[in-house]
Amino acid sequence: QSALTQPRSVSGSPGQSVTISCTGTSSDVGGYNYVSWYQQYPGKAPKLMIYDVSKRPSGVPDRFSGSKSGNTASLTISGLQAEDEADYYCNSYAGSYTFYVFGTGTKVTVL
Amino acid sequence: QVQLQESGPGLVKPSQTLSLTCTVSGGSISTDSYYWSWIRQPAGKGLEWIGRIYISGSTNYNPSLKSRVTILLDTSKNQFSLKLSSVTAADTAVYYCAREAVATEGRFDYWGQGTLVTVSS
Numbered sequence: 001q002s003a004l005t006q007p008r009s010v011s012g013s014p015g016q017s018v019t020i021s022c023t024g025t026s027s028d029v030g031g032y033n034y035v036s037w038y039q040q041y042p043g044k045a046p047k048l049m050i051y052d053v054s055k056r057p058s059g060v061p062d063r064f065s066g067s068k069s070g071n072t073a074s075l076t077i078s079g080l081q082a083e084d085e086a087d088y089y090c091n092s093y094a095g096s097y098t099f100y101v102f103g104t105g106t107k108v109t110v111l
Numbered sequence: 112q113v114q115l116q117e118s119g120p121g122l123v124k125p126s127q128t129l130s131l132t133c134t135v136s137g138g139s140i141s142t143d144s145y146y147w148s149w150i151r152q153p154a155g156k157g158l159e160w161i162g163r164i165y166i167s168g169s170t171n172y173n174p175s176l177k178s179r180v181t182i183l184l185d186t187s188k189n190q191f192s193l194k195l196s197s198v199t200a201a202d203t204a205v206y207y208c209a210r211e212a213v214a215t216e217g218r219f220d221y222w223g224q225g226t227l228v229t230v231s232s
Contacts, residue, residue: 001174003157034216038158045207045222046158052215089158093216099171100160100217 004029004090004103011109012080020106022073022090028101030071034093037066037075039086046089050075077108085110113138115208115223123202123230129195133208133223140189141166146211147191148219149182151204159204163211164191198230 005023012018022029022037029035035053038046048057050066053073063078073092077084090103119131133147140147148163162172164182172180181194195202205227209219 032216036217036219038219045225046219047222048218048220051218057220091158091160091217091219096171098174099163100173102158102160105157 001028001094001098001101004092004101006088006090006103006106008104009107009109011111012077013111014080014082016080017076017078018080018108019077020075020088020090020108022075022092022103024071024073024092024094024101026071028071028092028094028098029068029073031095032093033068035066035068035073036091037064038089038091039084040089041086049088080110082110084108113210113221115210115221117206117208117223117226119226119228121227121229123198123228124232125199125230126197129193129198129202129228129230131193131206131208131226131228133191133193135189135191135210140184140191141186144213146213147182147184148209148211149193150207150209150219150222152207152225153201153204161193161195161206165213200230202228203230204228 010018037050040046053068054066114136123129146163149161179196184191205225207225208223210221212218
């Protein structure tokens, strides 16, 4: 099972919006509404930001939103802030044989 | 507040078995609401799901690692463990333990800080 495809990097100025794509197949992203997103700072553990495509855990700012269309999921960060500069990984359930596939990761830079 | 903490040797020789333990505090591991998972990340690379265990003892493993992986639960110590056999340099990574909600798939809501394991002679 190949990793989900994410852009290597995206950038934006404070206050702007950025969107990170996560492209898979009908066997993972397109087949299930179980896409999650994780934020990771250098040397730190990942933090859950979005689950079930578009749900936010308690404590995650509503600037973070998730969506899905076909085989591609997206994470949008609105009102970009300096603290949002980090790596972001998507994850998708891929059935009861493979179970989970992570994305290749995207570095978000705040200009 | 649930906390997870990985522990184990930071250096393992090639062909040997990597053994790590995850100690859970602030909550019981003996719950039917969560899976207990292992995830790894080679330096500068992405995340890879290794496998998970449920309170019943039922396990699920990444097919690419299945032949070498064993995950066990020790409810008396509120711990779960990972064993990865026949390691090579490709198994060098930061290993994380994480909690996953049963109610949905892929909701890893609590993570340990991670522990670096290097495979080298």
